Amino acid sequence: xxGWRGLAVGAAALAVAVSGCGTSTSGGGTETKEITVWLMDGxxxxxxxxxxxxxxxxxxxxxxxxxxxxxxxxxxxxxxxxASSTPPDVIELGNTQTxxxxxxGTLADLTADAGQFNSGEWLGGLKDSLTLNGKQYGxxxxxxxxxxxxxxxxxxxxxxxxxxxxxxxxxxxxxxLKAANASNPDFQALYxxxxxxxxxxxxxxxxxxxxxxxxxxxxxxxxxxxxxKAGFEAYKAIYEASATKKVPADIDEAKPQQMExxxxxxxxxxxxxxxxxGGAVKAKPDLADKTSAFPIPSKKAGSSAPVFLGGSxxxxxxxxxxxxxxKKYLALLSSKKYQDxxxxxxxxxxxxKDTAKLATxxxxxxxxxxxPNGKVTPVTPKWAAVEAxxxxxKDALTAYLTGAKTLDQATKDASDAIxxxxx
Amino acid sequence: xxxxKTTETAAPxxxxxxxxxxxxxxxxxxxxxxxxxxxRALPYLLLAPALIAILWLIGWPVVSVFVTxxxxxxxxxxxxxxxxxxxxxxxxxxxxxxxFWEVSLRTVVFTVSVVVASVGMGLGIALLMRVLxxxxxxxxxxxxxxAWAMPILASTTVYQWMFDQNYGILNKTLVQxxxxxxxxxxxxxxxxxxxxxxxxxxxWQAIPFLAFSLYAGLVGIPRDLYEAAGIxxxxxxxxxxxxxxxEIRSLLMMVTFLSTLWDFKVFAQIWVFRGxxxxxxxxxxxxxxxLEGIAKSHFGVAAAISVLMxxxxxxxxxxxxxxxLQTEEGKL
Numbered sequence: 179x180x181g182w183r184g185l186a187v188g189a190a191a192l193a194v195a196v197s198g199c200g201t202s203t204s205g206g207g208t209e210t211k212e213i214t215v216w217l218m219d220g221x222x223x224x225x226x227x228x229x230x231x232x233x234x235x236x237x238x239x240x241x242x243x244x245x246x247x248x249x250x251x252x253x254x255x256x257x258x259x260x261a262s263s264t265p266p267d268v269i270e271l272g273n274t275q276t277x278x279x280x281x282x283g284t285l286a287d288l289t290a291d292a293g294q295f296n297s298g299e300w301l302g303g304l305k306d307s308l309t310l311n312g313k314q315y316g317x318x319x320x321x322x323x324x325x326x327x328x329x330x331x332x333x334x335x336x337x338x339x340x341x342x343x344x345x346x347x348x349x350x351x352x353x354x355l356k357a358a359n360a361s362n363p364d365f366q367a368l369y370x371x372x373x374x375x376x377x378x379x380x381x382x383x384x385x386x387x388x389x390x391x392x393x394x395x396x397x398x399x400x401x402x403x404x405x406x407k408a409g410f411e412a413y414k415a416i417y418e419a420s421a422t423k424k425v426p427a428d429i430d431e432a433k434p435q436q437m438e439x440x441x442x443x444x445x446x447x448x449x450x451x452x453x454x455x456g457g458a459v460k461a462k463p464d465l466a467d468k469t470s471a472f473p474i475p476s477k478k479a480g481s482s483a484p485v486f487l488g489g490s491x492x493x494x495x496x497x498x499x500x501x502x503x504x505k506k507y508l509a510l511l512s513s514k515k516y517q518d519x520x521x522x523x524x525x526x527x528x529x530x531k532d533t534a535k536l537a538t539x540x541x542x543x544x545x546x547x548x549x550p551n552g553k554v555t556p557v558t559p560k561w562a563a564v565e566a567x568x569x570x571x572k573d574a575l576t577a578y579l580t581g582a583k584t585l586d587q588a589t590k591d592a593s594d595a596i597x598x599x600x601x
Numbered sequence: 602x603x604x605x606k607t608t609e610t611a612a613p614x615x616x617x618x619x620x621x622x623x624x625x626x627x628x629x630x631x632x633x634x635x636x637x638x639x640x641r642a643l644p645y646l647l648l649a650p651a652l653i654a655i656l657w658l659i660g661w662p663v664v665s666v667f668v669t670x671x672x673x674x675x676x677x678x679x680x681x682x683x684x685x686x687x688x689x690x691x692x693x694x695x696x697x698x699x700x701f702w703e704v705s706l707r708t709v710v711f712t713v714s715v716v717v718a719s720v721g722m723g724l725g726i727a728l729l730m731r732v733l734x735x736x737x738x739x740x741x742x743x744x745x746x747x748a749w750a751m752p753i754l755a756s757t758t759v760y761q762w763m764f765d766q767n768y769g770i771l772n773k774t775l776v777q778x779x780x781x782x783x784x785x786x787x788x789x790x791x792x793x794x795x796x797x798x799x800x801x802x803x804x805w806q807a808i809p810f811l812a813f814s815l816y817a818g819l820v821g822i823p824r825d826l827y828e829a830a831g832i833x834x835x836x837x838x839x840x841x842x843x844x845x846x847x848e849i850r851s852l853l854m855m856v857t858f859l860s861t862l863w864d865f866k867v868f869a870q871i872w873v874f875r876g877x878x879x880x881x882x883x884x885x886x887x888x889x890x891x892l893e894g895i896a897k898s899h900f901g902v903a904a905a906i907s908v909l910m911x912x913x914x915x916x917x918x919x920x921x922x923x924x925x926l927q928t929e930e931g932k933l
Contacts, residue, residue, distance in 0.1 A: 261676075497680055568881050
């Protein structure tokens with residue numbers, strides 16, 4: 179008797195499982211017991227997410243399975259997750275990745291619901307990055323850009339009392355810092371790996387160049403223009419000055435994490451994001467009152483260089499089975515309370531124009547000063563393929579800095595590779 | 602890549618069934634006199650679960666890769682579960698790309714060099730082990746076991762530290778020895794040099810298995826053969842040619858064949874070192890497949906590359922396979 183019942187239950191379970199493969203219930207509604215939320219490493223402080231998840235759980239009776247993902251290899255991880263039968267319900271996407279995921283139809287169309295996500299106050303640069311053919315496939319989360327993070331004590335000791343106002347002054351400050359710490363063989367006045375390509379973008383834009391140009395819907399690489407080449411030359415000049423024992427030319431800022439190196443105390447400055455400073459301070463708390471930041475200086479004295487507007491969007495995978503609950507979660511996150519917390523944490527909030535909370539510390543001030551100058555990589559679904567895998571910009575930097583290729587050759591090769599990838 | 606891997610890991614399983622039959626067939630023969638159809642089918646029925654499992658594990662991924670290679674399968678199709686047939690388009694894309702040919706040639710050269718070096722050194726160590734005093738031999742074997750037991754990524758990380766431009770022990774030692782030009786020398790400045798370091802790591806990882814296998818073969822050679830050769834006044838080299846070589850030739854061929862399979866599809870070490878860089882110069886076929894499939898989400902193209910990889914691997918190992926089968930037949 180017992181055995182038969184077990185068999186019946188087993189058969190029923192099997193039938194449910196099999197039929198479950200074919201149907202895709204969009205919006206589980208009342209049945210949803212738990213949603214899975216993937217946010218990225220360093221994007222929202224634990225204080226914010228703890229409060230947010232707690233409020234969401236008690237208001238809706240739905241558990242939040244909150245997971246923090248690393249940026250390294252996220253493209254691959256998302257691809258696998260989105261193709262699985264149980265994808266996460268809320269994901270965070272880099273603004274340069276969003277277009278390609280939306281173009282492939284993997285993200286839910288949120289155009290009709292934009293109102294409940296505070297769409298009137300969305301940050302322009304991020305809004306563009308998640309809009310494809312007039313439809314919105316996400317909600318802006320936050321934006322941040324790189325500033326020069328520096329050790330106030332070391333700069334003061336080297337006789338640099340005011341933050342440099344031009345590129346020449348900056349190199350000057352680097353040299354002074356290097357001279358003042360000549361006794362430490364491992365000292366790096368500026369920690370600059372050879373493949374810090376977001377910083378290269380700043381220099382290229384500052385010289386009036388760009389990565390690629392669009393002509394009649396067709397993108398072609400523009401790294402071989404004289405302006406872009408001037409950007410490469412500026413990078414080399416700063417890289418050469420950065421330290422006696424330079425960072426290798428063939429690594430980027432993520433391997434090893436530059437914040438970890440900054441935390442060792444042998445580094446005077448780094449070009450980094452606010453969360454990277456946060457990471458360094460967490461590892462070495464006494465850095466908190468010894469660090470500050472200034473915008474990346476332009477070659478024109480008194481102004482700051484354009485910066486890559488990095489940032490993230492939040493999206494709901496098209497294959498999510500808990501769309502309604504996920505929308506509620508996004509609505510809560512876009513409310514002013516949590517946007518203010520984001521600003522306090524040192525990021526430009528995505529769904530609130532109020533940045534008063536941002537300018538409360540030095541890094542936030544530098545961020546707010548340079549973010550109006552923010553630019554983005556080409557907004558096209560094809561761009562993600564350039565960044566993932568073997569990035570031609572990184573290859574060009576390494577080849578040029580090590581002397582493996584001439585400037586003309588390196589930039590031409592990178593330009594051709596970009597044209598090919600975006601064709 | 603999965604297909605190749607499955608084939609190779611499942612191969613030992615495939616060898617087990619032939620070992621079983623004597624008992625089974627023996628039993629069946631007795632019963633055959635009574636002549637039941639069920640009795641005759643019994644051995645096959647007993648084999649069936651294992652056979653189905655093997656076919657499922659090996660056959661399905663291979664078929665799946667083959668089928669995918671004729672489809673347009675990008676992220677969108679994958680998520681929506683669509684099937685878009687494109688015929689030979691993926692193959693045309695891959696074969697028309699001159700990079701594919703460049704990478705294929707590089708992969709073949711890399712595989713051959715690594716296999717020759719690792720099998721050669723493995724054989725050398727195996728021969729050495731036979732003449733060592735027991736204590737030294739045990740020390741050597743323990744050292745090799747430790748090297749063998751080390752996870753791939755851990756040893757890759759250690760190698761990265763060793764070859765680090767600024768802080769690596771290798772550069773520091775070379776400078777201490779008076780080679781000042783190695784201060785801040787980059788071992789990863791060109792594809793050849795990067796692949797040489799990766800090759801060194803792979804050889805280091807492969808030697809324990811090769812040395813142990815070949816040593817086992819050497820131990821099995823009867824001592825009196827060597828005594829006879831000694832009485833005939835043969836030199837060391839002549840003894841090796843006349844006694845050792847014929848005995849271990851088929852084993853050597855077997856491990857060479859296995860090494861070729863393993864080294865051809867090496868991915869983790871190459872990717873972890875420099876992501877196939879600098880400038881794509883250390884990109885091999887498995888890396889190219891990863892770039893197309895995972896980084897660009899063109900799974901159909903990646904599948905076409907893996908089918909072509911299987912073809913290339915078949916071409917490289919064709920001679921080995923044939924010789925291997927011939928020697929076995931000759932013995933039988």
